[in-house]
Amino acid sequence: MDADDSVLSRHPLRGVVGDADDHLQMRGSHGGRSCGRDAKGKGKCKHGGEDARHAVAPNSTLGENSPPVRAIIGDVFEIRAIDDGELERWVATMRAVDEDTGTVEDYVDWRRQAQETVWLLASDGGRDLAGGIGIGGWHEPPGVARGDVRVVSGARSKGLGAALTARLGRWASELGYGELIGEVRERDAESLAWTQRRGYVEVGRNSRLMLDLKSVDAPAVDPPAGIAVTTWAERPDVIEDVYAVAREAYPDVPGEEDEVMPGFEQWLSMDMQGAGDRQEATFVALAGDEVAGYAKLSLSNARPGVAMHDMTGVRRAWRGRGIAGALKRAEIAWAKHNGFTRLETMNEERNEPIRRLNERHGYRPEPGKVVVRGAIAR
DSSP states (O other), X not given: OOTTTSSOBOOOOOXXXXXXXXXXXXXXXXXXXXXXXXXXXXXXXXXXXXXXXXXXXXXXXXXXXXXXXXXXXXXXXXXXXXXXXXXXHXXXXXXXXXXXXXXXXXXXXXXXXXXXEEEEEEEETTEEEEEEEEEESSSSOTTEEEEEEEEOTTSOSSSHHHHHHHHHHHHHHHXXXXXXXXXXXXXXXXXXXXXHHTTOEEEEEEEEEEEEGGGSOOXXXXXXXXXXXXXXXXXXXXXXXXXXXHHHHGGGSTTOTTOOOOOHHHHIIIIISSTTOOGGGEEEEEETTEEEEEEEEEXXXXXXXXXXXXXXXXXXXXXXXXXXXXXXXXXXXXXXHTTOOEEEEEEETTOHHHHHHHHHTTOEEEEEEEEEEEEOOO
């Protein structure tokens, strides 16, 4: 079997990055739409990578009317749920910790996709010290919610991260969730130990790979015999067949075996029509009129020179023929021709074939993230 196609890849759209109680991302933050699956972003970094995204229902943002949580640890700070009117302020707080944080547009769109969303802001008088986000019903198994907590420099080691995480836990528990999932930077031993002390266990490890487009020429797509690579923009009629590929591909991604596949309309809204999605940046491999595979990029105004691999999938019957490699080259060529300077992806460590494929195309490893999951403290 050609390793190009033996596994598909989804971007694990971002989530618990931590500096102990300072920067705890519970998996899925859009700066990354980690918008990404090879990732919404989604990420959906929404901006993300090729290995990860989930069912969407009409969103209800919860927690906005709940009373603020106040804690005294040296100073007095207030944690409160915010609405759209303070979202720009909240994004600025999150970006002060992680410069790859998405835009207001990214987070509003992420809320649209999820079943439940809460944004939390921690302040001390006129200073914003930390932020958090809780997401329910978005690319996780039933009973599992995502979260992201970040504390700005100068406000750390005062219990803010722990207080925000506890607040997210109460929010999720009231909605019927029993666990939180997130990511910790793999080089951040202190934060990983912090999560372990609180009962979180490692359930996955995502490697980041990047391609410097300034140092490469646009490759020829060179698809295998009998395969033509086009875009969704050029063939909008094939989208239901693309969904059929996704139905086979999603469960085959390492670490995504228990994901519940949404129906077509939900999948289309959530995974294909987000703020970072473009029909012209979604590539389809055709064998005659049959869709054999597809791959897509995710984009964000937060990082205008960067495109994220969000999904690569090949139907089981067509794997082992070099289709994933052709789709990858189509993405590289498109990004190069459209002025992007960098491509990124996140790959689950167990997804060895897609990692080898990326490395053969010049992608180089960067520090990744550890996925952790644990029961919500009662």
